[in-house]
Amino acid sequence: MDTKASDCHTIGGFFNIDGKKLQRQYKDSLSDFQAWEHKEHAKDYLLFPENIGPKLSIDETALSKGELYTIITNKYSRGKQGSIVAIFSGTKVEPIIEKLLTISSKTRSKVKEITLDMANSMKKIVTKCFVNATQVTDRFHVQKLVNEALQDIRIQERWNASDIENNLILQAKKEGKQFIPIEFDNGDTAKQLLIRSRYLLTMDPSKWTTNQMQRADILFNQYPLIKQAYNVAQNLRIIYNTTTVKEVAYTKLAHWYNDVMKINLKQFGTVINTMQINYKTILNYFDNRSTNASAESFNAKIKAFRAQFRGVRDIDFFLYRLTKLYA
Template sequence: MYGVDGRKFQRQYKRSISNFKDWEQKPHAEDWILYPENLSHQLSLDEVALSDGELYTVLTSKKAKGRKGSIVAIIKGTKSDTVIEYLLKINRKLRLNVKEITLDMAGSMKLIAKRCFPNATQVTDRFHVQKLAIEALQELRISHRWEAIEQENNLLMQAKEKKKNPEIEIFENGDTRKQLLARSRYLLYKTREKWTASQKKRAEILFSEYPDLEKAYNLSDGLRKIYNQNIQKSVAMLKLAHWFKEVEESGFKSFSVLRKTIMIHYKDILNYFERRSTNASAESFNAKIKNFRLQLRGVRDKAFFLFRLSKLFA
């Protein structure tokens, strides 16, 4: 429109207009950047892939709500020793003021939080726990789907050998058994109240054909309901104890593994019910990074990419 070559302007912006060459964090930007002034009482700790699946540990402030002042630190890798080394560069007095930090269940993240922010209460993100429950449910659905695929393949082969039309079972909603299990994927993510009319019909058929799937769905939904209720920590403990009992009685191996995982992280999971803090702000910030990366069609110069992120969010 203005007769300016895009690539030439991009080079000029990087070399002159943006002041990138004078950026104080440029010498070590590819390995770490720190903004101690953005520390707040509540932080989120997570990981994100900048390019080619290379992971960076990202520490953000909840106070900024995903806007300017969000970035506290971005450090290359997820190795706890490396991340701790750089975070300890932040003044100890500032680090001791942090009261709460939300994170996932990774052992490295917990160690980072413990060493760098000793006064902070660790809160395991509820969505990571619920995701495991949904994956346990979907694992059971997928196993049934493979059985249905094999069953249909056998029917087709037999019909071909006998030179007859295959007699494939079709349910009242028009789904075959294989289709029923494939199309039930999304309804199992939702609560019953959010099902559409067709999903209600499909769920009714699915649960009548596979009672174990209904039992697994009830377990997954039961855990979600515990999180959704505005209850105190002591009540949550009681409800989780009842849920543990239901898991034991169900006999599902994947849910049994989930129960053990929750027990290992029990204290940090229960901390959620004090302030109902989640890692949603970190996940939202990660989405913004990915969207920014998409607009740039990838990341070639990581230092410059982090410089532009800092201009927007630090």
């Protein structure tokens, strides 16, 4: 019933019934929501210790109006029933640790590996509550950090190009002339080139279309710093994709680190510092090649579930339906 009731408006439309009334009827009478054992504290936390397994993921997601929730999921459940281990309102460390420690140490000791992002709060939670678990920094968060540094360089160049173009337009007006921007061989102006290159910089060159290849050639010729940064991002992706031995990964990442230091791009300063702080958990990825993909996939399901209801008005009832499906 819970799956079918997930969209009362649609069901109501089939039977010419008011969807809102059907939803209220389901909430108040047809479901066991009113007697739900977690109802009193659902907005603050939900715990399902029976779903704990050897491999977990911890991540955060927004349920309503940007309000963040911390969610722990079981990787082996693959986004199906038994996936949700815990849901906490907010990201504050102390209340989350307090509730997780109510689970027996024997149950928590079952956890052997947890994937997480590079947030300090996540590390504190895992370190305190799952002492036997190896922490693995999600590779996609590392690559995202590098890609953001690359995009920052592109955006900076875009603003510079916009300033130059605006000054030329003003100068042409003063002189009573018509401004005609310079176009490259593919028809892009400098500003258009930098705007339209956003997505190709996130892709492997083998996946570029003919137009993207031409645009990339022009972009890299005009902006060598962007080319350097792109090569750095690609080299990191190659290390992650092709390396299976932890010791080899350590050596390759050390060489990659030196290459980044040589080109001396200020946008990569944060990247370097973050990787220095997290290098041990970053290297743990190469033991089992575990990622937070299951957590990200589960977050996508939550967003789709949320969209189906056109937002979350009643958080308690939303969490009830969510846990009925996935806990």
